[in-house]
Structures are given as structure tokens and as C-alpha cells.
Amino acid sequence: MTIIFFGSFQHYSALILEALLKNKNIKIEAVVTSDENNPSYQLAQAKHIRALSPKILDQNFLSKLERPDLLVMAGYGKLLPSNYLAFPKIKALNLHFSLLPKYKGANPAEWAILNGETETGITLIEMDEKFDTGNIIFQEKMKISAHDTRETLYQKLYELGATVLPGWLKNYQNGNFEIVKQKNNRLPYAKRFFKKDSFVAWADLFKDPTFISRACRAWYGFPGLWTKIPSKKGDKIMKIWSCHLADKQLILDEVQVEGQNKARFNQIKNMILT
Amino acid sequence: MKIITAPHPSLRQKAVAVKTVDKKLQFFINDLQSTLLHQSDPPGVGLAAPQVDKKYRIFCTLIAKEPRVFINPVINKASEAKILGENPQDKDYQLEGCLSIPQIYGPVPRSEWISLEYDVVVDQKLQRKSESFSNFPARVIQHELDHLNGILFTDYLLQYDLPAYQIGQGEKLLEIEDRKILEIF
Numbered sequence: 001m002t003i004i005f006f007g008s009f010q011h012y013s014a015l016i017l018e019a020l021l022k023n024k025n026i027k028i029e030a031v032v033t034s035d036e037n038n039p040s041y042q043l044a045q046a047k048h049i050r051a052l053s054p055k056i057l058d059q060n061f062l063s064k065l066e067r068p069d070l071l072v073m074a075g076y077g078k079l080l081p082s083n084y085l086a087f088p089k090i091k092a093l094n095l096h097f098s099l100l101p102k103y104k105g106a107n108p109a110e111w112a113i114l115n116g117e118t119e120t121g122i123t124l125i126e127m128d129e130k131f132d133t134g135n136i137i138f139q140e141k142m143k144i145s146a147h148d149t150r151e152t153l154y155q156k157l158y159e160l161g162a163t164v165l166p167g168w169l170k171n172y173q174n175g176n177f178e179i180v181k182q183k184n185n186r187l188p189y190a191k192r193f194f195k196k197d198s199f200v201a202w203a204d205l206f207k208d209p210t211f212i213s214r215a216c217r218a219w220y221g222f223p224g225l226w227t228k229i230p231s232k233k234g235d236k237i238m239k240i241w242s243c244h245l246a247d248k249q250l251i252l253d254e255v256q257v258e259g260q261n262k263a264r265f266n267q268i269k270n271m272i273l274t
Numbered sequence: 275m276k277i278i279t280a281p282h283p284s285l286r287q288k289a290v291a292v293k294t295v296d297k298k299l300q301f302f303i304n305d306l307q308s309t310l311l312h313q314s315d316p317p318g319v320g321l322a323a324p325q326v327d328k329k330y331r332i333f334c335t336l337i338a339k340e341p342r343v344f345i346n347p348v349i350n351k352a353s354e355a356k357i358l359g360e361n362p363q364d365k366d367y368q369l370e371g372c373l374s375i376p377q378i379y380g381p382v383p384r385s386e387w388i389s390l391e392y393d394v395v396v397d398q399k400l401q402r403k404s405e406s407f408s409n410f411p412a413r414v415i416q417h418e419l420d421h422l423n424g425i426l427f428t429d430y431l432l433q434y435d436l437p438a439y440q441i442g443q444g445e446k447l448l449e450i451e452d453r454k455i456l457e458i459f
């Protein structure tokens with residue numbers, strides 16, 4: 001089976017690509033990423049597979065490609081135009097990192113952690129012209145631990161995807177599946193978080209410890225939970241890298257004040273004016 | 275229960291926090307939920323205690339067929355970004371309406387996502403929860419929470435000079451030209 005792979009999500013997409021490359025039934029025709037520095041792009045080059053990073057997904061770019069059996073997307077982050085969806089001989093498929101129809105959208109692992117979900121998973125869908133609304137083909141559940149950050153959770157989800165996707169694609173090609181249509185689009189939606197979303201005022205930081213402890217893990221690395229602490233030299237930005245709950249109280253562990261290295265909160269707390 | 279409609283002084287009062295759970299409160303919550311569930315013309319997605327003339331800080335929602343109750347809700351984080359509807363590219367973005375303001379609709383800027391703390395009843399006691407919402411559910415919760423503070427969605431139409439619509443002939447939405455009606459709510 002021939003596949004064109006679309007994936008740009010840091011090193012995570014490359015985990016999936018690697019698993020597809022190892023499978024003897026699959027031939028990757030080309031790999032499409034957002035930019036040339038992407039691990040998926042570099043993995044493709046190392047394996048002498050065509051690697052491409054188009055700025056615009058137009059007909060001109062499409063005409064440079066051979067029609068594959070499947071177009072497979074995992075963490076590409078952009079919608080494909082309808083001529084791209086119709087391009088593969090069988091179908092364009094997307095691997096999404098939640099249990100659809102819940103948490104459609106760009107930040108599914110972040111939202112699952114933020115809402116204290118104890119399980120999430122991965123879903124293979126037939127792609128359509130909107131984000132994550134296509135027919136569900138296969139789904140696999142996975143536990144979320146109380147310590148998972150978005151980074152550890154995406155790692156586990158993509159590793160799970162790497163394990164099951166080659167088998168799913170084979171079953172899909174052989175017609176061993178049943179479609180489940182997605183009905184509801186008003187379930188929790190995983191909208192993308194930005195830097196301005198992850199700011200919490202110092203005065204509000206200890207109001208809802210449950211939210212803060214989840215937010216710290218949900219936004220770990222990016223956009224990163226941050227606040228501004230009052231110091232003798234004025235307000236300073238402080239990133240919160242880790243924290244925990246003790247008797248429902250919020251305890252800050254690792255923090256980073258602007259212009260400084262990471263430190264234990266206890267080491268820097270004297271600089272905060274009260 | 276009967277849903278009261280604007281103008282009514284109870285819709286402008288601040289509701290009072292629920293401290294204890296007793297039979298009376300549980301009956302009230304059941305009643306509030308079934309009142310919302312039985313709205314069909316038009317159906318509703320949320321109903322707050324002040325809308326049935328009770329001063330509790332309670333509202334219930336009915337989104338994606340799932341009935342939920344929120345007691346003593348507090349928004350402790352709201353995105354700076356406000357939106358008029360789920361899909362701003364869509365021209366007929368989500369217009370808000372209200373069971374207490376029949377026939378009137380309008381676009382309301384709401385935070386795109388919120389983080390909410392609220393109580394639920396577990397074993398006849400209040401238990402605090404924390405949950406985040408985006409898009410449509412976030413909009414419904416912000417609308418209902420406003421009711422607990424005596425705020426109506428039409429206040430925003432006046433504050434931001436946004437259009438108000440009324441259902442005219444053939445279910446068509448017509449812009450209301452005489453906005454004095456909004457001021458008496």
C-alpha cells in the first residue's frame with residue numbers, strides 16, 4: 001500500500017512515520033511537513049524518501065505528487081483543501097489524539113489534562129473539510145496519569161499511534177472496519193492555547209489549586225503557565241514549571257523568574273513582596 | 275415552575291450562595307432541570323434559578339443532550355480573547371437568546387474559554403469541582419452565570435451598541451430599530 005504522509009508536530013509525528021517506514025506492507029511515497037527542520041522531514045531525507053515542505057497547498061503542489069493509495073495525516077496542523085482529500089485512490093485519513101467526538105481541535109491532550117480526565121486515546125478518522133469531524137474508523141483508549149504533562153501525554157499517545165496504526169491501515173485497506181459517524185459538535189472542544197491564555201495573576205494563583213495544578217501540566221513547555229510576581233525591582237515574569245497539591249493547597253515546586261535559571265520556589269520566594 | 279420574563283425585578287437581583295444541601299434544595303434542583311428539559315418552543319440550553327424567581331446561585335444546562343447542574347459557580351480564569359460566535363467566519367454567527375426575554379436575539383462578545391469552579395451535590399453534601407470550557411458550552415455558562423448577578427444579555431447589546439433582532443414573519447430575523455425596549459429590561 002502506498003502512502004503520502006503529512007505530519008509536522010515536533011518529534012511526535014516522526015514517531016508515527018518511523019513505524020510506517022518499518023512496515024513491509026507500506027511504501028511511503030512522500031513526506032509533507034511544515035518546514036525543512038522538522039524531524040519527519042529529516043527522517044524522510046535520511047531514508048531517501050521524497051520530503052516536501054510546501055508553503056501553500058495548491059493544485060500546483062499536488063500535481064508534483066503521485067496518487068497514493070492513502071493520504072495519512074498525524075499532527076500536520078492544517079486543513080487540507082477538497083482536491084487534496086480526493087487525491088488518494090482510497091482515502092485521506094487523519095489520526096487524532098483524543099477519543100472523538102470529544103476534544104476535536106488543535107490541543108486535545110492539553111484539554112484532557114486541564115479537565116482532569118483519567119483516560120483519553122487516539123482515533124483514526126476519514127478526513128473531511130473541517131477539523132476532526134470525519135467518520136470514525138478505529139479508536140484506542142489509554143489512561144492518563146496524575147503526573148502526565150502535555151509532553152509526556154503526547155509522547156504516550158503518539159507511541160500508541162505508532163504501535164497500532166500500521167495494523168489499522170491494513171484492516172482499513174481490507175475493508176475490515178465499521179464507520180461511526182460523528183453527530184455532536186457541541187461536546188468539549190480542544191481550542192488552541194496561546195501565551196496570553198496561560199497567564200494567571202499572582203493574586204489569583206492560589207484561588208483554585210485544582211485548576212492551577214492541572215493547567216501547569218496541560219501547558220507544560222508551551223504555552224507554559226506564567227504569572228507576574230511583585231518584587232523590589234517591579235513586576236517580574238515567573239514561569240511555573242511544576243507544582244503539586246498537598247491537602248488541597250497549591251505548592252509551587254520548580255519556577256523560573258525572568259532573567260534567571262530555573263529554581264525551587266523556596267529559593268526565590270523571598271524576592272516576592274507581600 | 276414558571277419562567278419569569280423581563281422586565282421583572284427578580285431578574286436584576288444578585289443571587290445568594292448555597293451553603294447547605296437539604297431536601298428542599300434537591301427538590302428545587304430537580305424542578306429547575308425538568309423545567310429546562312420541557313422547554314420546547316423555543317428549547318433552551320440553560321436556565322438559572324433567578325429565572326424561576328429563586329435567589330439561589332444555581333443554574334442548569336442542557337448541551338449535547340446532557341443535563342448538568344452548577345452550584346455556586348465562579349469563573350476563575352477567562353480568556354482575554356472574546357468572540358461573537360463559535361465560527362467568526364460564518365456570517366450568521368451564534369446569536370444569543372434567553373427564555374426570560376422571548377423573541378429577542380443578539381450577538382454577545384464572550385470569552386472564548388473559561389475555567390470554572392462550582393459545586394455539585396454528592397451524598398447530600400456540596401463538593402467543589404474545577405472544569406474548563408470553550409466555544410458553545412463556555413458561552414452558555416457565561417450567559418447563565420450573568421443571571422446570578424442580575425445581568426441580561428441585552429445589557430451587552432446596549433453597552434457595545436450591537437444589533438438586536440426580533441423574529442418576524444416567516445421566522446425571519448428583523449433588526450429592532452427602536453432600542454428603547456432593551457432599556458426597560
